[in-house]
Amino acid sequence: MPDAESPGRTAARLRAIAEAETAALVATGEAEAVGLTGSLSTGRLWPSSDLDILIITGRPVKSPFRWTVRDGVVIHGVLEPWETAEGLRDGYPASVVDQASGEWILDATWALDGLVAMEPLHDPAGRLAALRAFMTPRRFAPEVVRPRRPRLLARAKAEHRASLESYPAEPERGLWLHRCAIDVLAVLWLEAGQRIVSHKELDPGLGEIGERLGHPELRGLFRKAEGVESVAARRDAIVRAFDDLLRLYSESLDDLLTLYPTGEPAADRTIADCVYVRHTIQSVPHALERSCLLHLGSVYEALQEHDLARVPRIAAERRPPGRPPAHPVSGDDLLSALDRACAVLSLAPREARTTALDELIAFTERAFREE
Numbered sequence: 001m002p003d004a005e006s007p008g009r010t011a012a013r014l015r016a017i018a019e020a021e022t023a024a025l026v027a028t029g030e031a032e033a034v035g036l037t038g039s040l041s042t043g044r045l046w047p048s049s050d051l052d053i054l055i056i057t058g059r060p061v062k063s064p065f066r067w068t069v070r071d072g073v074v075i076h077g078v079l080e081p082w083e084t085a086e087g088l089r090d091g092y093p094a095s096v097v098d099q100a101s102g103e104w105i106l107d108a109t110w111a112l113d114g115l116v117a118m119e120p121l122h123d124p125a126g127r128l129a130a131l132r133a134f135m136t137p138r139r140f141a142p143e144v145v146r147p148r149r150p151r152l153l154a155r156a157k158a159e160h161r162a163s164l165e166s167y168p169a170e171p172e173r174g175l176w177l178h179r180c181a182i183d184v185l186a187v188l189w190l191e192a193g194q195r196i197v198s199h200k201e202l203d204p205g206l207g208e209i210g211e212r213l214g215h216p217e218l219r220g221l222f223r224k225a226e227g228v229e230s231v232a233a234r235r236d237a238i239v240r241a242f243d244d245l246l247r248l249y250s251e252s253l254d255d256l257l258t259l260y261p262t263g264e265p266a267a268d269r270t271i272a273d274c275v276y277v278r279h280t281i282q283s284v285p286h287a288l289e290r291s292c293l294l295h296l297g298s299v300y301e302a303l304q305e306h307d308l309a310r311v312p313r314i315a316a317e318r319r320p321p322g323r324p325p326a327h328p329v330s331g332d333d334l335l336s337a338l339d340r341a342c343a344v345l346s347l348a349p350r351e352a353r354t355t356a357l358d359e360l361i362a363f364t365e366r367a368f369r370e371e
């Protein structure tokens with residue numbers, strides 16, 4: 001993955017990968033239509049951007065998610081039959097409102113946004129284009145946004161309660177649920193401001209919405225709940241630590257990628273997950289450059305969740321006998337670099353983040369009660 005390239009070159013590189021993946025999906029009969037979503041479709045690319053595509057399939061869907069790697073880039077595919085995709089239109093507005101309920105609403109919400117920003121790559125019957133044309137003027141219609149709002153607020157409160165209940169037995173789950181609550185509140189505010197932004201760029205998006213809606217403190221409240229309000233003061237140290245981590249991790253990962261694809265779906269999915277971690281590590285300097293501090297909370301949580309040492313371990317298990325690694329990076333090397341990076345990135349103490357999330361929830365309730 002290039003360390004530095006112009007936005008135009010990044011877009012051209014990713015578009016070529018997306019077109020190659022689309023051609024393969026169509027050739028194998030896996031896809032009846034393919035739509036490009038995510039940052040490439042919106043034009044908000046980062047050097048670390050991966051690819052997001054919607055795959056409409058006529059085959060039975062065992063899992064709605066299809067992660068693959070092409071030219072060192074993760075491709076996040078969402079598989080749906082036509083009845084699921086077009087069901088949003090046929091059941092409107094209840095079909096869209098109902099997606100704000102349930103235990104996990106973020107993927108569903110991002111899928112809604114993806115339909116609006118989608119660029120059809122293979123759409124022989126024009127059905128994806130028609131679906132986008134239907135959803136674009138309706139994504140933030142009052143009959144959608146207003147009934148979704150109390151459901152989103154209730155979901156955020158439930159995630160917050162579950163987070164508190166996870167400590168001290170399951171701290172990683174507690175951190176994840178805390179972040180889920182923040183993400184759901186972000187969705188609520190983005191819908192109020194009628195904005196679609198990538199998850200990486202929540203920070204400036206919420207700042208703009210807060211100013212426009214008369215709540216200039218909104219961005220700061222989110223940053224406190226995420227625990228990242230003081231991160232920018234450590235910018236240089238964070239960049240150095242993550243540059244070191246990226247170098248070691250990339251050397252180990254590139255060695256593993258020489259074995260991809262393995263022909264084993266579970267193993268290939270694990271390798272794709274390892275590549276996704278590289279995208280995450282690589283995003284840190286750009287997040288600091290763009291003042292996207294909320295994204296750094298996502299980075300911290302992702303690195304706590306993933307076992308970086310598995311990369312050289314998997315490579316060693318699958319490397320042909322007698323073939324040495326191109327870059328002899330050990331698991332201990334990676335874990336030491338990870339510890340240094342996480343130490344300098346460190347979030348505010350959990351108690352402070354918990355109090356700040358309480359304040360953000362209360363602030364959100366007041367803001368829309370007075371509307």
